[in-house]
Amino acid sequence: MTAPAILPERGPADRLTAFFWRRPRVFLALLLAPPLLWLGVVYLGSLATLLWQSFYSIDEFSGMVKEDFTLKTYAELLRPANFDVILRTLLMSAAVTLGCALLAFPIAYFAARFARGRWKAVFYLGVMLPLWSSYLVKVYAWKLILAKEGIVTWAAEATHTSGLLNALLALPVIGGNSLSTSYIGMFMVFVYVWIPYMILPMQAALERVPTSMLEASQDLGASRAQTFRTVILPLALPGVIAGSIFTFSLTMGDYIIPQIVGNSANFIGMAVYQLQGTAGNIPLAAAFSMVPILIMLVYLTLAKRAGAFDAL
Amino acid sequence: MRSDANPNRASLGLKLAAIGGLLFLHLPILLIFLYAFTTEERTYAFPPPGLTTEWFAAAWNRPDIWQALWLSLKVASVATFLAMILGTLVSAAMAQARFFGREQISLLIVLPIALPGVITGISLRSAFGMMDIPFSTWTIILGHATFCIVIVYNNAVARFRRLSGGVLEASADLGANAFQTFWHVLLPNLGTALLAGGMLAFALSFDEVIVTTFTAGQQATLPIWMLEELIRPRQRPVTNVVAILVFLATILPILAAYYLTRSGSETAGAGK
Amino acid sequence: MTAAVEFQSVSRHFGSGPNAVKAVDAVDLTIAEGSFFAMLGPSGSGKTTCLRLISGFEQPSAGAIRIFGQDVSAIPPNRRNVNTVFQDYALFPHMNVRDNVAYGLMVKGTPRALRHAKAEEMLHLVQLGGYGDRKPGQLSGGQRQRVALARALVNEPRVLLLDEPLGALDLKLREAMQDELKSLQQRLGITFVFVTHDQHEALSMADSLAVFNQGKIAQIGSPEDIYAKPRTRFVADFVGSSNILPPALTQALGGPAQWASLRPEHTRLAATGPLTGTVTALRYLGAATRVVLKSGDTEIAALVPAGDPLPDPGSTAAIAFAPQHLHLMEDK
Amino acid sequence: MTAAVEFQSVSRHFGSGPNAVKAVDAVDLTIAEGSFFAMLGPSGSGKTTCLRLISGFEQPSAGAIRIFGQDVSAIPPNRRNVNTVFQDYALFPHMNVRDNVAYGLMVKGTPRALRHAKAEEMLHLVQLGGYGDRKPGQLSGGQRQRVALARALVNEPRVLLLDEPLGALDLKLREAMQDELKSLQQRLGITFVFVTHDQHEALSMADSLAVFNQGKIAQIGSPEDIYAKPRTRFVADFVGSSNILPPALTQALGGPAQWASLRPEHTRLAATGPLTGTVTALRYLGAATRVVLKSGDTEIAALVPAGDPLPDPGSTAAIAFAPQHLHLMEDK
């Protein structure tokens, strides 16, 4: 007895399977509908209300929001003091991103190329544990480290390098009374808390560079430094860009670190937080929010073009 | 041997920089541990005047910690659950086919982590405000699930790619209908990636403070409790005790996630 | 006897408009029941797409496909009693070998004991008895290939599709598996549809052979037919390495003014003959040496069996052949 | 004339203790300058490791390597005038074809205009003139292979190492590239060291050939030597498909009690002969048909040229051969 060439249909599961087989687009739509509804309605919807609110203005005396359309709030955004805030934030974000990239590279490079077996695990955990340990407590730990009577000062005295520390703090603009009240200190804390976000994609990108590529370069006569510059770096670039999306965006939006470390000068995140919470000036907060949104949209488009999304 | 001679050996400089970098990552964490045992309750004088374990008992006896912990657990579990469903669906769709708008969707998925948390927070809050939605556990979950989706997505989509259409087609070829394929082939293969993604999403939600401050109203999740506590200390070392306990409790899922995704190309935990 | 598989001017186009890819283009095809049918063709010629049309993973843009006489346009893959051995095997990595093989029975609801017994039987058939508890990751390439085969065969399919199943194996293993597959097919009497781009494989295994080119079938017939009587220049060139003679040359050699093919193994070297040239290359092939003569713009290869005297490179030699070996072709 | 490459009992062991892998085990080897040297052997036999020892990516555990007479134990890869064409080509994906080819010159500090000119010249040599602006991702497999070749050749290396450079190409392309490589080598006069596990490739291309087995050289010599006079059972079996006769059978056929090999193409089918058996399989190979006779436990293959009459499967036939083709071997 030979089996039939076409098997019989057994129940509704088979019928449904056949239905979706005939209409793969319907199936796709079914898959996409819930997440798109969520992200499209909840998330984009919220962003849209925010955009909407940025065209409102606030009554200066009572602090009540006036629900009339106006560009007044945007005009306010461009006032020198606010403009300073934006500029300061962007500079800090860029510096932090650069700092993270420089500091992360050796770690990521070593972990990707040389760490094997046990060391690989050590590096992985070494990056993941700080990443997932409480952000707030880490920031406070840094406050202790950087305070005038904190560990850095203590260590500097113990090692007789106070002069160096004071010279650092005497630098114009970025220096200050102590590390914890200076831009230098803030920069250090930012770099510390965000660096895992740089290491991980960087390491992933570096791991994807085939060994044969490096050997080819050496085979063709390139020294280590030349190989690094002409092969490794360009190939790891998408990873660096992916990482920089995080470090840049996280720095730009953070409001807790500038509150705890630094010299009280405002940052975008802090301004948004205070305008929304302390000052109740939602329109201005919304207008301020548009700055990082625009910057990140441009950034993301460029990053996507550079192939960084595959490295996220 | 000349340093150039063996490309499989790291140079001393690189080794030092890498190890130094790792130490830099861990120094503050050691400090957190140290200060969980200090006898000084109000300030963090360095070095600590003395050591004690009393704060562990003190933490145990603080009902506000338990409340916050419970809320955090609740939020993280539900948010992770939602994110796993949504993230899996979208990764299935994205792995399956090229379709119109695919690029835009991939952009949309990363947006919640690519935009600063403060933006997500304030926009959710203003949306709640506009629609007169009162703050509740659900408003927190809503925010968390939104940025957890991408974590699950990142893990799942990598596995989908590795799973190559092959085994799914093989299953259908051998006579399985869509549900049998899902249950017997897709789920077991996707399982570890989902689990890893889920655990990372959980850990992320559990430590989130930026978005939460906007969506929590008067409720305190564990990180919000910590923020209050760090700024207005009653028993500062208790905060460190809690941080340590959370830290120890997250080591396990992280280790597990590592071993589950080790063979794969997923970058476990990228993205916050 | 109904045909196992029948294509009636089947097309499968991807995309639309001027950029559409005609992966399969108005193909007519009949595969006899119980035959070993091979599809041969260069990369991108539509072989895989044809298989996927049979298994149901692609649907024709036009035309009809019949399996044992029945139109399958509304039948999803899981209801076609056709099984595939995938090129990358596509074994389920999370199941052991036994469960992989028993999968098809499991989804049909066969009780555990019975399906395990059948799986073991199948594993014995492919000489993998005792490997049931291993995971696919613990097997070598050739073993995986056999598991994939067992997994497909346990369902007693009416047609077995094999998409370059030996592509990833190395030469020795490949030859061994060729023998095994061929004898298995003869024993079971199942219709095999076998895709390859290796002409040796296709020639030596198939009962019947289709040569694909750019989504169309260039020639279909027995291996002997196709090797000895290629209908077009493409087939002559692709199957075996033939000397392809332009019309002028054919005429010079005594034929009509038409394209022709002349197999190197049908030529002898001689002191004089209708075609004389300079020896430009000698390539030792073990059993024979391939000698290339150059005469003007034309290069002609002849095969000198091992042991026969070889000309020196640079010397002049002529080629002789029996007139019946000059095979005329269409100009394609 | 100094040898291009010389191994003096070179070993390369990975790991240590009882689990050590002897990837290369006390190998002595001399590669003549200007020759096309092939390394043939099964997977894992140490071919790649040998190449890497020459290029400097591995250091010998014992023994000395000389390149043109100079001991290279202290010379890093980038300072050896030896270039490699990698199996996966290892083209730099972020550079266009021209920059890939010019890479070796760039790191040496050659001015841009000059190195671009040289790169173009090289690209012409490998018939890729005009492809300079493409990225490697936009090329086909064979084109990439040629870029890798050009990239290595532009440095004018004294020795070019090629690690299965044709492994990823399909048959037609592969044969074309074989011809191209061979003629390039003859034109440039550079020493080529070519790794492959395809015996046809090795036999047809090499001037000189080493067969590897488990880290040792099983036989070294000209292709003709190795094909016609395999020294061991391993070589006879691996190079071409030989009938391997155990001592008893050799004796029965009139030889001494020793292992022997008999090539299928050296046998004829006859009505009677020293060895009679049942015809079990016929395999059409195009130019010939391979017939397998079974006599007791022994299987013997004979090759029947196309056109000659074929026996029916199941019938009885005998094999005849000239006594000089019975080749005696060591018992290994």
Next chain:
Amino acid sequence: QVTAIGEGEGEVSIVAWAGYIERGETMKEFDWVTKFEADTGCKVSVKTANTSDEMVALMNEGGFDLVTASGDASLRLIAGGRVQPVNIDLIPSWATVDDRLKDAPWHTVDGVHYGVPYMWGPNVLMYNTDAFKDAPPTSWNVVFEEMTLPDGQSNKGRVQAYDGPIHIADAAQYLMFHKPELKITSPYELNEEQYKAALDLLRVQRDLVGRYWHDAFIQMDDFKNEGVVASGSWPFQVGLMQSEKQPIASVIPQEGATGWADTTMMHVDAAHPNCAYKWMEHSLASNLQSDLSVWFGANPAVLAACTDGRGMQTAEGCTANGLDDFDKIRFWTTPVANCAQGEGACVPYYRWVSDYIGVIGGR
């Protein structure tokens, strides 16, 4: 306006300054919530605010019953319609309220009361006694002008200032004393010229200040760990630091001090009006007022609290907290454009806000 108090709703939520509503968690002795909750069944939840702006924002957002608003917030709340008139007839203890506060302009508009007074006090100059040794500061100049402190080091980087626009008033008050030619009459009513002078002074101060303070506890940390030795502050921090045996003292310098007088006000949409009224009544109990004034180092709204011995406060304590300096303190009020100098003559508050952000940002 509520006309009768009914059953409590079981809870009441209050926006308050740090240290205003204590339930024995910081120090066991200071607890004026637990018993209230037991007596009325109204569970008290407190949201701490750090600045007046934050209070206004919280009240605008809603969800709270009561707020302990300072003078610079209360009028904004009233103008914005965020708080409702309080029926003082329903608050028996109203009679005991200090007469100086009963009709104070920061909670009484057109004779209508919008809350009950809670506490008032000066913004003192807190300093480190080690740094000042035998020469305690007598002028705010230690936080406004660069100088060498008695310990031989400069004050640069060692002083703090309040991180709220209302700090402009402190600068104005300093100028009022040192630059009489500016003719400042009230630090909350500044014309353009006066305002500019105040900002200039604050820009000088910017160079001295490492970090501005807006949270009482962070300020205490900074005095302990960051080497801060002088700052405007509240008696609350002084008292707490002293109780921790820190070398801390405070003065009201010769220029005088700004100060705050806080009022418990009720949200217009308060969800728990009955409990809110019960709390307002409770907040005037003399023992609460007494403990509160000790705890915060300020002056009770009920004079009896200083003397009746039902709480911890004593008459001497009240005097030390400046009970008799009421007239010298310039209480926080919201700057408005229409001031005593004329319609639109003064710089309004919203400009204070943005300009102060600018000053802190170094502009």
